[in-house]
Amino acid sequence: MRKRHLLSAKRAAALNKGKWADGAGLWLCKYEKDRGKWVFRFTTFGKRREMGLGAYPDVSLADARRKADAARDIAINGKDPIKERENATRETIRNLHLLRDIAVDAFEARKAQLKNDGEAGRWFSPLELHVLSRLGNSPVSEINQIDIRDTLAPIWHTKADTAKKALNRLSICMKHAAALGLNVDIQATEKARALLGKQRHDIAHIPAMPWAEVPSFYKSLSDNTVTHLALRLLILTGSRSAPVRFARVEQFEDGVWTIPADRMKGIKGKTSDFRIPLSSESLRVLEDAKRHARNGDLFPSVRKGVISDATMSRHMERTGLHYRPHGFRSSFRDWIAETTDTPHDVAETAMGHVVGGNVERAYRRTDFLEQRRKLLERWAQFLTQ
Incomplete structure (x- = not known):
């Protein structure tokens, strides 16, 4: 069995420039006495690789060991921990801009224009009830007119006014996302409107006493x-x-x-x-x-x-x-x-x-x-x- 935990926090701090093994593939590579990086060495598909685990001393010995253990488990299962980390990073970046987060940010930006800063919830509620409940966890960059049509179709005729409000609020959110520099289709809501067709409903006025x-x-x-x-x-x-x-x-x-x-x-x-x-x-x-x-x-x-x-x-x-x-x-x-x-x-x-x-x-x-x-x-x- 490969030796592990050869270093201590005190000894790591005292080491000079060089490469120092902690065991089981974890190494401390020091550029100078007070600066370096943690590296995990592993073999995948017969190829030797090194995976950076963070800068020293920003990443402590204990944290480096936890990261090495996680990478080692992935390697043992026949996968490349470097590629797995890259995939996870891409997924994280992709999910940083979920529609729900964009909607909340857009609402905050518009509060000053709304009655009582939007406390009554009338601006946000059509969006929350009829759009975010289905598309809220979707990356805003992946939302298209088909998604929007399928989301609003059930209420497009039966709750026409609410559906129209929800679509208008969503359009504001898409434009807000575009203003943030995200790659979104700001025409998606108008395309969805075309797909949904003209609304079929009668406007019911509030009954008034003569x-x-x-x-x-x-x-x-x-x-x-x-x-x-x-x-x-x-x-x-x-x-x-x-x-x-x-x-x-x-x-x-x-x-x-x-x-x-x-x-x-x-x-x-x-x-x-x-x-x-x-x-x-x-x-x-x-x-x-x-x-x-x-x-x-x-x-x-x-x-x-x-x-x-x-x-x-x-x-x-x-x-x-x-x-x-x-x-x-x-x-x-x-x-x-x-x-x-x-x-x-x-x-x-x-x-x-x-x-x-x-x-x-x-x-x-x-x-x-x-x-x-x-x-x-x-x-x-x-x-x-």
């Missing part, structure tokens, strides 16, 4: 519960559900509700807060809601945090209505169009919509607060007539 029926429903919200009050404020202000659900007591001051920019759905990179003037009825709802406030949240849930997105919807379902809370925005907008002569810009601003192009918005400094106050007062009077 504006003439809203006063009757509003009057039914008479229990002063958190859900009833939240629905009343949502209807009175024409707001989306998220700003209402996450409303804070300190956002209401001097007859104005100031919604933080990151709670507003709209133009990318929106940085300005949105002000909503409160009608007399809204102020009464606000005072009733403050009695339920907890830790500053105006509409707290039973356990912790605020009421969920489904809380108001479930209430409407329980009353036998197929309409949804978000539909009251359409009710409000239709009422404005059919019963008032409100200027277009004022009406759209009341909806929290972005009006005009970049240049026009840069020169227009008003948010029509007082004109909207009168409009919302008329709406409240209509609701409580």
Whole structure:
């Protein structure tokens, strides 16, 4: 049996320039006293070979022995440890750029453009659920249009909007990979779109209550519960559900509700807060809601945090209505169009919509607060007539 462990760490450090055996094929080759390399000598297919195991003293004696043992096991099994290491290195390099890693990196790069830095997960979730679940562990350089088509085909027609979002997000990831210098086919998503064909689906709009029926429903919200009050404020202000659900007591001051920019759905990179003037009825709802406030949240849930997105919807379902809370925005907008002569810009601003192009918005400094106050007062009077 070949002798092993002939060296010690102390003796290795004391050795001068030369080649020194540790046994069983492991050698320390020193260029000078304090510098050298570890080498493993072996024979494969009748040919003598040397395999570098790392620089000395960066690689310790113990680490060199472990590497030599692993290489020796490979050689005993009739394989070349040098070639096996090269293959493993190539595989590692190839797998360094998995689609999942690229997707996470692309998401991080785009966070600043997303609402709340993408915390809600709406940007990433279509990609994660419908693409990464199947292609996430694939090297991005190997993904082609066939892979993408086969991945999205099951939902291309049945979940058309989600599938389209997933494909668009994937396109961003492929372009991100190309920007990193990786060899990817950035046209793969468009080729896959062509293979998938035109989507076959009907767009389902959110059911909206006709504006003439809203006063009757509003009057039914008479229990002063958190859900009833939240629905009343949502209807009175024409707001989306998220700003209402996450409303804070300190956002209401001097007859104005100031919604933080990151709670507003709209133009990318929106940085300005949105002000909503409160009608007399809204102020009464606000005072009733403050009695339920907890830790500053105006509409707290039973356990912790605020009421969920489904809380108001479930209430409407329980009353036998197929309409949804978000539909009251359409009710409000239709009422404005059919019963008032409100200027277009004022009406759209009341909806929290972005009006005009970049240049026009840069020169227009008003948010029509007082004109909207009168409009919302008329709406409240209509609701409580």
